[in-house]
Amino acid sequence: MNDNIAIRVENICKSFGDGDSFIEVIKDASFTINKGELAALVAPSGTGKTVLLMMIGCVNEPDSGEMWIGTEKVFDNRWLTKETRKIRREKIGFIFQAHHLIPFLNIINNLILLPQTNKTDEKTSKAEARKLLHYFGIADKEKAMPSQLSGGQNQRVAIARALINNPQIILADEPTAALDTQRSVDVMKILKKIALEQEVAIIMVTHDDRMLPYCDRIMKIEDKKIVFV
Amino acid sequence: MIHLAKEDIKHTLGKFVVTAMGVGMLLGIVLIMMGVYRGMIVDVEVLLNDLDVDLWIVQEGTLGPFAEASRVHEDLQYTIESLQGVDNSSAITFQNIQLPQGKSKVRVFAVGYDVYGGINPINPARLVTGRTLATDHYEIVVTDKTGFTLHDKIQLGRNIYTVVGVTHGSVSSGGDLLVYISLKDAQELQFSYSNKRIQTDRARGIITRDTHMVNAVIATVKPGNNVENVAGEIRKWHHKSVYTKAQQHAVLTKYVVEKSSKQIGLFTAILIIVATIIISLIIYTMTLEKMKEISIMKLIGLPNSTIVRMIVEETLLLGILAFMFGNIFSHLIYPKFPKRVVLEIPDAWMLFGMVVVASIVASFIAVKKVINADPAAAIGD
Ligand SMILES: Nc1ncnc2c1ncn2[C@@H]1O[C@H](COP(=O)(O)OP(=O)(O)O)[C@@H](O)[C@H]1O
């Protein structure tokens, strides 16, 4: 087992419905992503990008196949742990098109919510959160509510939230779709930097060709399988 | 530590407080009703304790005179007094009458007693001014809440009565204000208050005008005599029902208080259920409004316990806040109640216990919603 591998997927299948409504979205997909790699996932709408991300993210269960996160095998035709949520909060960071911050928590509390669940003490997690806010240039916003921040600022907080637990992988589903070009490029630079500096594997779904130069590899979904171009 | 419930409530504070006030009013009414019940129990004992006699002799086969009508001849008091072991004995009447006061009327409960007898039913400790009755005509002792004061003149029937004494806190077992008049006057009033037909029948001699009836004879027992034995003797030889003070107390509690307690208990239960439903609906809608956030929390890996705790704590906080408003509300309005309301701390704690249980029950559907929420739901379009 190569310990440089961050994500390994073997013969993953996923279908929905039955009878007339049966659709097979992913069939026998296999691939690996290395640590520190920023991979773009590019495919037309409705081809299963989100479905794939949700399986890798241990949110939705594949029908069959095998999956590893780092060296830990998490799926072998069934979840190998009852608590997939524990894997999510310890090893995976999520970023979405919308920031999905908790509206009734201020910025710093949004960030330390997960570390606290992981039993990190408040002082340590707050220090970590402030470091990230500083890094993203919004250090003065820690007491603000999400509703008081701009879209770009909130998306940066969302990225900080995905990072704060030092995840092994980050799954980003169209993180720049709601941002203008300048903001999108900023986010790309941040993701690129994180991948390099923290050896995090990132899979990012995007429709925007202008973001591709920042990515190390480009994945596509063809015939329900993953291909690299 | 982030307190999710606190932060969420802070975010929707106005709505939360207004809801708590609304539920608080319901709980306040529950407290008042418990207080009314406590008041009834207090009222039941006032007259009984003021009289403080050992025996109540009433019409045979009745639960008189409070729970059931009872009529015995006034001469019975002499028979009873002559019995061995009996110390004092007195005939007594009870009736509801209306005292004219200005243009309106005050409903009172009149105790008629033998002014020259051995037992004075007026508790001297309650007498604030004046004296008890001294003659057996047209004198009246009233309780202060009737609004009358010493030396007031009151028209009753064809006669003018003078207030010779004022007591404080005298009420009948039903909570009516008490007045005291002489036995003779009471018997006279009972006649003039009967309906027209009985009056004319009596006037025509069809029914003999019998003003020598009373409702009960009360008696005290000489020290050293067993009250039960004396009661047994009267039952055996004089064909009357006899109750000791404890038995009379039991009768009053059973017939006067128990029925009301069932009613009040039922109302309390209904109000608690209504409060539970309101709390659960509010918490449920508050949870529905947060479904997207809850999905996200689950998706990024927060355990159910964290989210469920937020919901249950919010429900408990709502319940506790409502309970506090309920206490404030009940203390503000209870003096305005015509009936005696006794707010007792143990009752409030009991209600608090019920509110806590109700809140936990009320959070059930919202908690179920949380547990079933799909973490992937939030990120759909
Ligand atoms: N929970 C579901 N039930 C049924 N069909 C689903 C479900 N989730 C996704 N699909 C289907 O899977 C396909 C891929 O969806 P998705 O991964 O969201 O596409 P995209 O590539 O645009 O992210 C779509 O045809 C969608 O209708």
Ligand SMILES: [Mg+2]
């Ligand atoms: Mg998608």
